[in-house]
Amino acid sequence: MNRVVIIDDEIQSRNGIAEIFRNHSPQWEIGGLFEDGSQALEYLLQHPEINLIVTDIRMPKFDGLELISRIRQYNKLIPIIIISGYSEFSYAKKAVDYQVFRYIVKPILPSEFDAVITSVENFFRLEDDPFNEYNLTSSEFDQFLDLLFSESVSLNKSQTIHILEKQCGFSFQGAWFLLIAGNHEFNNQIDSYRTLIQNFASEISPEHHVFLFHEKIYCIILQKTNIDYDAFKRYMQKFIWKFSSDLFVHTGIYHSCNNDTLKNAFFSALSTLTQFFYSKTSVHIYQDQKLCDFPYSVYKNLQLQLTNGNLLNIRDEIYSFMDYIRVKQPSYYELHSWINKITHIIIQYCNDKKVPSSYYIDYTENLQFLYNFYCLEDIENTLLAMIDNIFEKIAEQTNSTNTFLVEQVQNYLSDHISENLTLSDLGDVFGINYSSLSNIFSSTTGQTIIEYLTFIRMQRAKELLINTNKKIYEICSDIGYSEPKYFIKRFHQIVGVTPKEYRKIYTK
Structure with a gap:
């Protein structure tokens, strides 16, 4: 019995996909239907028997790509199918990085999805039978072995490695590891090079297999005796000449020991390949490296x-x-x-x-x-x-936070305009050092707190002069000035006339 989990925030979509599985075969059981990634992840951690995941991308809490990222931390091999209404390259690239089984853009016909389910079933059968007896296409077989290889070098599980060696037909101990990589343009068309690389490997040895690791690096593993690093270097150099120079194709060569693990052998070859970081020579052979002091x-x-x-x-x-x-x-x-x-x-x-x-x-x-x-x-x-x-995001957050703080200060000043406020008082009210508060206010508004307070006091004084019959000393007190003479002086400096003259002009 195969068990599948389906994650999609649209209930019709979830139920529709589940129905396709039920109609496909009684061998499929719906393990769970979820509307967001957090619910599904909690369920999956408690149910390791689930052997297929179908998920949408955009969902509440955290999306499908984040769900897949977390799943891959503890399960590198489980097939995952993405069904999404988004066909952007960034989503597809992420899907490739996480080694999803299929990336399908909505809408999809039931007959098309039915064929995808059949491909998944063929993958499951391959774990028990390495031979192509189930109408599995060559590309599907290669994809399965690529996933199995990535699982093997990441977790180094002996059972998985045994399955992989059984599929390939030879032991990896004492084998040669030839890694081939290039620039981003090379990666964009990497699948098209598989046949060329397979033909090259077959010319060297009948005992070989070509894996594509995380859609980035081709790894040729082959068994061949009576050959040394120099000979392989010449082989690889001639082969690289077949690629355009603007692809920056480069290789790393490592000969594993009989007691090497697959993981150690692969990452030793990968360490050799990354020597291209320091030297643009296209072919690198493994050499022991001295430890460097961390900076x-x-x-x-x-x-x-x-x-x-x-x-x-x-x-x-x-x-x-x-x-x-x-x-x-x-x-x-x-x-x-x-x-x-x-x-x-x-x-x-x-x-x-x-x-x-x-x-x-x-x-x-x-x-x-x-x-x-x-x-x-x-x-x-x-x-x-x-x-x-x-x-950039911190600046956006800070600006947003500062704007909100300034608005709160402005509202507080308006509500307490009659009080004799100081910067220290404001700092205590808002729980922030008055010097920092002053800097935030001036950088956000272009004026100091005192300048703003004076401005709103004068605006309020104008309103009271026009709309009330209050005495000048009363208005002075209402807007927070204790000395009428100082208020009259500041009003004249800012408005250009005295309060008495202002009232006379605007109340005619």
């Missing part, structure tokens, strides 16, 4: 500048951090650790400032995986963009 001075300076809130100085520290990386050329593991430390203090700063995670989460998730970048400039630009976005 603690830059780290501490960045913490200090974040505390001071100086954006330009923070950007300078990011530049210093990246310059240090270019000089020291840390390994993949060290670079990954360093960037995690930098992003951690930025996140800590955001938490202290109560900045919503939505302002930086896309950047930090991207920075968790260095294979998302093909050069250091990409990493640098992502860090800078994250900082700029955070400070």
